[in-house]
């Protein structure tokens with residue numbers, strides 16, 4: 534896919550999702566897709582390899598949660614795999630201090646390699662190879678304003694694990710494939726002494742696939 538077509542898809546997708554990114558971001562995401570697919574031929578990073586699907590299911594789905602990270606200074610993306618949603622969020626909001634963590638070394642190796650690519654807008658992103666088990670200091674992980682994960686754990690397990698990584702006043706953000714009712718989200722939060730801050734359902738712009746993002750505070 535050429536850069537112009539890619540930019541059109543990102544532009545259309547962002548408009549449909551109601552998020553905005555700087556004008557240099559689509560070109561950088563296009564380069565990141567090139568790196569992802571090049572590396573994926575040797576290292577198993579993602580099962581999604583059709584370019585249109587990478588645009589929608591990796592990049593736009595990551596950018597869709599910009600409203601939930603707006604105003605934060607730092608993001609910790611746990612079980613980030615090839616860097617989703619952390620890398621697109623960093624590209625879109627360069628001032629964010631983003632840490633991505635994964636238990637698989639070759640995935641973290643890929644993230645470190647793309648962070649080092651000049652001009653991608655990922656400078657400063659920290660990539661940590663560790664198994665997150667709720668002990669930030671021992672694991673070398675920072676506490677963050679937004680602790681986020683996608684396709685990592687089901688909601689109850691995520692709400693058990695993630696609060697250990699929260700900075701004062703921060704939010705745990707859950708990206709969910711299937712929407713839960715507000716009552717269910719509140720019940721899951723209350724069981725752990727958390728509060729539901731927000732819940733928002735959205736659809737991916739081209740396939741119409743359903744998603745939900747929910748934020749929780751201590």
Ligand SMILES: C[S@@+](CC[C@H](N)C(=O)[O-])C[C@H]1O[C@@H](n2cnc3c(N)ncnc32)[C@H](O)[C@@H]1O
Nearest residue numbers: 612613614617635636637663664665683684685
């Ligand atoms: C299904 S992938 C999702 C990757 C990425 N978040 C995405 O949405 O494309 C789940 C990732 O979690 C990682 N993982 C599983 N348990 C983990 C743990 N305790 N700590 C860190 N990473 C973990 C796996 O290595 C895998 O890369």
